[in-house]
Amino acid sequence: MEKYEVRLSGSGGQGLLLAGIILAESAINEGKNAIQTQSYGPEARGGASKSEVIISNAEIDFPKVRNCDILLSLTQKSYDQYHEGLKDGGILIIDSSVNVGEDHGMHQVYSVPILETAVLVLNKPMVTNIVALGAIVAITKVVSHDALEQAVLSRVPKGTEELNKKALALGYEIANNASRQ
Amino acid sequence: MEKYEVRLSGSGGQGLLLAGIILAESAINEGKNAIQTQSYGPEARGGASKSEVIISNAEIDFPKVRNCDILLSLTQKSYDQYHEGLKDGGILIIDSSVNVGEDHGMHQVYSVPILETAVLVLNKPMVTNIVALGAIVAITKVVSHDALEQAVLSRVPKGTEELNKKALALGYEIANNASRQ
Amino acid sequence: MEKKDVKAGEIDHGKLVIKPAWCKGCGICVAFCPVKALALENDKVVVADIDKCTQCGMCELRCPDFAIYVGRRKNEKKA
Amino acid sequence: MEKKDVKAGEIDHGKLVIKPAWCKGCGICVAFCPVKALALENDKVVVADIDKCTQCGMCELRCPDFAIYVGRRKNEKKA
Amino acid sequence: MPSALVEKYFRADKLPQIWCPGCGHGIVTRAIAAAIEKAGLDKDKVCVVSGIGCSSRAPGYLDFNTLHTTHGRALAFATGVKLAHPELKVIVITGDGDCTAIGGNHFIHACRRNIGITTILYNNNIYGMTGGQYSPTTPKFEKGTTAPYGNIDKAFDVCNLASSAGATYVGRSTAYHAALLTSLVQNGLNNDGFSLIEAISGCPTYYGRKNKKGDAVNMMEWYKNHAVNIAAASKMTPEALEGKFLIGEFKNSPEPEYTSEYQKIIDRMKKER
Amino acid sequence: MPSALVEKYFRADKLPQIWCPGCGHGIVTRAIAAAIEKAGLDKDKVCVVSGIGCSSRAPGYLDFNTLHTTHGRALAFATGVKLAHPELKVIVITGDGDCTAIGGNHFIHACRRNIGITTILYNNNIYGMTGGQYSPTTPKFEKGTTAPYGNIDKAFDVCNLASSAGATYVGRSTAYHAALLTSLVQNGLNNDGFSLIEAISGCPTYYGRKNKKGDAVNMMEWYKNHAVNIAAASKMTPEALEGKFLIGEFKNSPEPEYTSEYQKIIDRMKKER
Amino acid sequence: MKRKHRLMQGNEACVEGAIAAGMKFYAGYPITPSTEIAEISAEKLPLVGGKFIQMEDEIAGMAAIIGASLTGLKSMTATSGPGFSLKQENIGYAAIAEIPCVIVNVQRGGPSTGLPTSPAQGDVMQARWGTHGDHPIIALTPSSVRETFDLTVRAFNLTEKYRVPVILLMDEVIGHMREKVELPDPSELTIIDRKRPTCSSEDYLPFMPEADLVPPMADFCTGYRYHVTGLIHDETGFPSNSYQVADQLIRRLMDKIEMHKEDIITWEEENTEDAEILLLAYGCTARAAKAAVKALRSKGVKVGFFRPITIWPFPEERVRELAEKVKTIVVPEMNLGQLVLEVERLCNNVTKVERVNKINGEIIYPEEIIRKVEEVL
Amino acid sequence: MKRKHRLMQGNEACVEGAIAAGMKFYAGYPITPSTEIAEISAEKLPLVGGKFIQMEDEIAGMAAIIGASLTGLKSMTATSGPGFSLKQENIGYAAIAEIPCVIVNVQRGGPSTGLPTSPAQGDVMQARWGTHGDHPIIALTPSSVRETFDLTVRAFNLTEKYRVPVILLMDEVIGHMREKVELPDPSELTIIDRKRPTCSSEDYLPFMPEADLVPPMADFCTGYRYHVTGLIHDETGFPSNSYQVADQLIRRLMDKIEMHKEDIITWEEENTEDAEILLLAYGCTARAAKAAVKALRSKGVKVGFFRPITIWPFPEERVRELAEKVKTIVVPEMNLGQLVLEVERLCNNVTKVERVNKINGEIIYPEEIIRKVEEVL
Ligand SMILES: Cc1ncc(C[n+]2csc(CCOP(=O)(O)OP(=O)(O)O)c2C)c(N)n1
Ligand SMILES: Cc1ncc(C[n+]2csc(CCOP(=O)(O)OP(=O)(O)O)c2C)c(N)n1
Ligand code: SF4
Ligand code: SF4
Ligand code: SF4
Ligand code: SF4
Ligand code: SF4
Ligand code: SF4
Numbered sequence A, B: 001m002e003k004y005e006v007r008l009s010g011s012g013g014q015g016l017l018l019a020g021i022i023l024a025e026s027a028i029n030e031g032k033n034a035i036q037t038q039s040y041g042p043e044a045r046g047g048a049s050k051s052e053v054i055i056s057n058a059e060i061d062f063p064k065v066r067n068c069d070i071l072l073s074l075t076q077k078s079y080d081q082y083h084e085g086l087k088d089g090g091i092l093i094i095d096s097s098v099n100v101g102e103d104h105g106m107h108q109v110y111s112v113p114i115l116e117t118a119v120l121v122l123n124k125p126m127v128t129n130i131v132a133l134g135a136i137v138a139i140t141k142v143v144s145h146d147a148l149e150q151a152v153l154s155r156v157p158k159g160t161e162e163l164n165k166k167a168l169a170l171g172y173e174i175a176n177n178a179s180r181q
Numbered sequence C, D: 001m002e003k004k005d006v007k008a009g010e011i012d013h014g015k016l017v018i019k020p021a022w023c024k025g026c027g028i029c030v031a032f033c034p035v036k037a038l039a040l041e042n043d044k045v046v047v048a049d050i051d052k053c054t055q056c057g058m059c060e061l062r063c064p065d066f067a068i069y070v071g072r073r074k075n076e077k078k079a
Numbered sequence E, F: 001m002p003s004a005l006v007e008k009y010f011r012a013d014k015l016p017q018i019w020c021p022g023c024g025h026g027i028v029t030r031a032i033a034a035a036i037e038k039a040g041l042d043k044d045k046v047c048v049v050s051g052i053g054c055s056s057r058a059p060g061y062l063d064f065n066t067l068h069t070t071h072g073r074a075l076a077f078a079t080g081v082k083l084a085h086p087e088l089k090v091i092v093i094t095g096d097g098d099c100t101a102i103g104g105n106h107f108i109h110a111c112r113r114n115i116g117i118t119t120i121l122y123n124n125n126i127y128g129m130t131g132g133q134y135s136p137t138t139p140k141f142e143k144g145t146t147a148p149y150g151n152i153d154k155a156f157d158v159c160n161l162a163s164s165a166g167a168t169y170v171g172r173s174t175a176y177h178a179a180l181l182t183s184l185v186q187n188g189l190n191n192d193g194f195s196l197i198e199a200i201s202g203c204p205t206y207y208g209r210k211n212k213k214g215d216a217v218n219m220m221e222w223y224k225n226h227a228v229n230i231a232a233a234s235k236m237t238p239e240a241l242e243g244k245f246l247i248g249e250f251k252n253s254p255e256p257e258y259t260s261e262y263q264k265i266i267d268r269m270k271k272e273r
Numbered sequence G, H: 001m002k003r004k005h006r007l008m009q010g011n012e013a014c015v016e017g018a019i020a021a022g023m024k025f026y027a028g029y030p031i032t033p034s035t036e037i038a039e040i041s042a043e044k045l046p047l048v049g050g051k052f053i054q055m056e057d058e059i060a061g062m063a064a065i066i067g068a069s070l071t072g073l074k075s076m077t078a079t080s081g082p083g084f085s086l087k088q089e090n091i092g093y094a095a096i097a098e099i100p101c102v103i104v105n106v107q108r109g110g111p112s113t114g115l116p117t118s119p120a121q122g123d124v125m126q127a128r129w130g131t132h133g134d135h136p137i138i139a140l141t142p143s144s145v146r147e148t149f150d151l152t153v154r155a156f157n158l159t160e161k162y163r164v165p166v167i168l169l170m171d172e173v174i175g176h177m178r179e180k181v182e183l184p185d186p187s188e189l190t191i192i193d194r195k196r197p198t199c200s201s202e203d204y205l206p207f208m209p210e211a212d213l214v215p216p217m218a219d220f221c222t223g224y225r226y227h228v229t230g231l232i233h234d235e236t237g238f239p240s241n242s243y244q245v246a247d248q249l250i251r252r253l254m255d256k257i258e259m260h261k262e263d264i265i266t267w268e269e270e271n272t273e274d275a276e277i278l279l280l281a282y283g284c285t286a287r288a289a290k291a292a293v294k295a296l297r298s299k300g301v302k303v304g305f306f307r308p309i310t311i312w313p314f315p316e317e318r319v320r321e322l323a324e325k326v327k328t329i330v331v332p333e334m335n336l337g338q339l340v341l342e343v344e345r346l347c348n349n350v351t352k353v354e355r356v357n358k359i360n361g362e363i364i365y366p367e368e369i370i371r372k373v374e375e376v377l
């Protein structure tokens, strides 16, 4: 692996900023380089929002995602807005509520019940982001499970460690069961 | 006559700004060019103050007095501060209270009782500047009497015309009686 | 400057009109409806029981997004 | 930073000290001296009648230029 | 009040507003439109001016001549508009940060001049737009992102400040008391001189979250339970008033308006010539 | 008070001051020095800050650490000094233009924070330094070079404004009432929080001349005849008070001072670590 | 046509020019050496039905003239360095929202409070770059009292025509000196008013440019209800986060100037045909330079004189042409070298560029320029 | 020595650097995209016994840090374009009164409110010329998170050493991005404190320079009673109307920078030995330029990379040297051409200078630079 460009998209309030930070920190835990950026401003209030991570073994010059290797879309709106940045052959991970229509021929598409798992199974919508991270890492192996877990645990509020571990595990699980479309 | 550079100096409150304006307007009345400048700021509050006029038949490029042809000094302080700017052969008109010592060899010096005339004779210190103008014009002929009188009358407050005419006339008179030192 | 059709997507309950596209699901109207005629469903306002509604207008008054308002009153004439 | 001798040019009337170099002749001290002990002369303050002075300090209090002040009081000890 | 109000006074194609779910700013903005309707103003003779902030985004949704200026300067721009054209109704929409932090000077001077501007201050006790810093109206000891250990600043009583600075109409209401708010704004619009209406508006996203005030509904409930109308307050004991705050009309004492005083000079000069 | 006062607290080599004959600013400045003497402050622990204006030239004559800043900003600079070093006595000298026109915002915010700064506002009802333009304290209908037809602005009551903004000590005196002024400043220095002392100071050169108030002596007489001490005023009839203005101590209600509140945070954090 | 020679102060000529150009609104805050502009405006505006207001500070003065201009009144403010610094944020607002307005800066010695009553030319670069972000600006510099009148009229004409804030960059010498002037008869003046929309209010797109890149501007509250913001906005006037909109807006703002450079840029030139040395100067310094040229020519030295009247945008082309012809360009300025940077950018390595700088609060003397010329001869 | 790799935001690194450099006072007013600097300072300063205050506006923030610095505390403020415009008057005060202070400007899209959350590099010229009158200034531009830390330390060191206000000119990209960093151990850092007087208070002349042109600075209220003003002043600190004093003061202020240029100016350079085309870029744009250099070199194109770290004063000499060697200098900037003006001034007519400008709120992409290079090849 040389360099991964990851874009996490969804709506404001889904914790994607933190997810991006955790993903970047996972990479650092493994000794890699990482840069995380995000979109600010009114965009982040209500509408589609994104958090981007670049992971690389080498120095990262240009800090923004250009040719997205991995795209997470938790909402239809964010999918519509950002999927064009995904490169041919890139990995698209969508929440099962998202409809990608017919035009995804050139991507590897995984549909994963992320929101449902957080809301219905865990009954904790605020761990949506952690479930999503589990799913992403399970599918892409962009970082190791250990590095990710370590990063998650160092970031989440005290007392929620178990919940988050569970969310992570569930993310792995649902991803492994996910249909590649 | 080509160009006259005139500096009127004294203390703040002696009306020298107005005197400069009137002198410049006299010149304009005669169809000449004129520029009037003055010193501003704290300097004008209390200490020595000056008002400068350049009169010329030609265009006046540089607006500040450099080689003073005519210097009026109503106070010792202003004489001390400004007399060095007077060029060799220039005309120095001082109030009789001013002491020019020995070093005035290269100037034509006229000592005129300007303050005394305004205060004691006219009993109107506020016409000091008009008396001074009369004296200057009488001695230097830098503008004509008519042009000066016209300028004075168009500037002074209504109802003071006679007083000012008288002041002007007295200025002429004391100047004509003045000792060239 | 093309204007969008602002009437689009309104649900007219007669007494009450709801515009789900504008509703952000804050729950204010639901909480302060004196007769509890409203509810939230999937983060949008819905009418729980239109019969209860007295057209008091409190929901309209306090909806931050103008997503609910009182329909034509029974005794009101057409404009 | 050379300091000028600020005591220079003071006129010590005993009860009262005047510093003509600082006096701007505003006349405030003269106007408000309760016993009219002061006067203006050539735009500077002068003592009209030192005997009248009660050392009340009003002139000192209101002189904008610190040009007049009460001298050592009779019953005052040397510092 | 059918939603004809919204159709008539709002730029409906810009809706819904950018504001967060439950943000009080929408309620206040609607109350202003309702007041304009009641006051029967000519839409083309109304100019709405704002500064920068979440609140200051309101004019963008209102179908008048609207002017979104620089942070804190709405009243200074509005002063230019009003003096240039005194026949206009000039309304300023501003936030607690916009009006009382960076804009505090223009605020007290507009009050002092008693210039005919009706100002509605959307007070959410925080800087919403920049993400929750404390403002000059954040109560002491509460938190903001720049007051992580609790705010040590005293808060302004903006109504009180406006009164002493010279405003001739002053009132306060809350997003919960929207009908009162409408009538205060209407009265403010009827005052020739400078009017200030403080509209307490909840920011659930930052002020609420930072200070554990619950969600939008909880905040509205808090206003409901803690606001006391000044008329009622006069009959209440100090104990009963403990922990409460006042709403209602605090001052209504007309004085000559600034631009009409200026017109007198113009008229006088015309005569004297 | 022999002129040892001047020797001790003034930079006598800079005297006489730049001010015009009879300018009240010199009287006020002397009163401040007298108050410092009475309060027994350590000269090396006093910092005097000013903005720009005739009044703001005063610190240049006072033998402390003195800071002559930009127009209107004295209180903002002083806030930095005080918060950085709360053990210092920080005194701000400012003019009506400096403090209430361009500096109005810093003024109300310093009041609000109740930061330990003693502010003496030399109020001559005009911009002296720039030659006689009207200021926010020029009485209505009076003249300034920019109000050739009479000023139409209402004037601030700066004491009132300071009180509502949050100042905890507020008083007013005049150049005529120099002894009262000294005691107000002394009390202000003793207040831990923010103190405002308004010192009415005559500008014969511009305000006096423009408004036919006569010379310096006439202006002092006017103060003498029109100022009523607030203590006496309470016993006077409205008729007797007609055309008069109040002097004296208007407010003295200490509250926690800003920088000591901040120190509490530092101390708390130290403990919590 | 009655003509009258009068002795007039530069600051007074500015107000006379403004009123001749149609100024109906002035808001400002007094500061030496610009204060007379406020004072005379306060006196004269009510006489022509206009409005004067002394605001609480310079920021508010700038804001108020923008507000007034939006309602259709020609508006001006005047200040000096410290106030000019304070106005910068709102000058940027006028630039992006395209509100016509004239800002006069009568320069004094700086930085900071500096030398309040002494002349300087230290705000030349600030006039171009004082506010944040790329923005259009026009700046004119008079060097006589009569020209102050003329350029004030021109400043109003340019700001109305192009909806770009125009700065009249004076200096203390020009502002305070009194000089003989003969003002033109009003009938001789060309007065330009902003384009107003001819379309109906429904069809009005407030920021849709015409071929000249300038959108017609409706007076506020005259039936055209529109929105004005300091955010990036599209032709409707409403904010946009679109990259394309941002790019188009800013480039159009700059192109308004680029496209009309010929109309905007003016200069004065003398003795340049055979010049070997060119004196390039502006404002009061140009008067010393002119005196120097006369003195040097009388000694047979081939010096020419070039005075940019519009300093921003700078007369690039003409200066580049002249650079090809002369051996040296001497740029005297009452600063430590500001406009000379632009001259150097255009002429370095083509001709020699030499500076004469003075920052002590005194005007530059002809002899100081002559000395430099003799040095580089 | 414990080292730790961390993911850190640029704005956070700025505060870390400031605290490492000894910052004990922060005053400011929130504005995107600099707000985190205030927020983190509010959190961290009390922990080191320092003070944070949110002032009523940016003007007051600038004033307060000057006041605090005078008493001896290392002080900083942070803002973005609109606030930077407002701070200008008092930045001039810091320059003339020689008060050490650091001003951070995290640039966003302008002019005016512009594009509040988008990156831009539009305040480059304003950083140099934003306040009125000739004045000294130093401006540094980081292009990574780690460098933000380092340059904040350097900013404090330079301002303390030379008593010149130092501007840390960041951009939204650098301010907001999170990057892997390894902060140096405090023991590795060079921390410079201002010179304090060694003489007695009687002998102290507060503005009497030493050989390095910098006067030692006594903390206010520590026994050295002196006067500080924004007026022109002599060595005693008191105002003076003397021409000579004015001249000496302003020239000394500028000479402080001129004399120590070598110490102040830094840059980064890569592949310049054999370069035919030089990419000159700074801030976030430099990262795109670096990527472009790699891509182009891999295709065999001889491009070099030059990144001014100190942009004011500009690395004149080195750029002039490089200009002699290359055929073209390409200057990509997120503005319509600002620092390129300086490059053109130095290099025009020696080598070709080409621009890549982008002002739409988006960072410049490597491909956009590559395209330009291929065009000029
Ligand atoms: C000169 C300037 N300083 C700071 C900002 C950043 N800013 C924008 S809005 C705002 C605060 C808004 O608070 P408030 O007025 O209370 O409005 P709210 O968002 O809470 O409704 C700030 C600090 C700015 N845009 N311009
Ligand atoms: C930013 C700025 N604006 C304006 C000025 C000009 N100015 C200097 S002092 C002053 C007014 C002073 O009035 P006040 O504070 O009342 O002091 P006074 O001279 O009356 O004592 C003004 C407008 C300035 N120096 N700086
Ligand atoms: S109109 Fe009144 S009763 Fe009907 S839904 Fe709304 S709040 Fe409830
Ligand atoms: S108040 Fe409005 S936005 Fe909130 S839930 Fe009800 S309809 Fe929806
Ligand atoms: S001390 Fe009193 S009595 Fe003596 S001169 Fe002064 S004012 Fe008069
Ligand atoms: S009060 Fe002072 S300045 Fe005035 S006359 Fe008396 S001594 Fe002189
Ligand atoms: S941040 Fe607060 S004030 Fe702003 S829109 Fe959201 S809730 Fe409203
Ligand atoms: S102008 Fe007025 S305030 Fe200034 S020194 Fe003179 S009298 Fe005093």
Ligand SMILES: [Mg+2]
Binding pocket: E053, E095, E096, E097, E122, E123, E124, E125, E126, E127, E128, E135
């Ligand atoms: Mg707010």
Ligand SMILES: [Mg+2]
Binding pocket: F053, F095, F096, F097, F122, F123, F124, F125, F126, F127, F128, F135
């Ligand atoms: Mg005053």
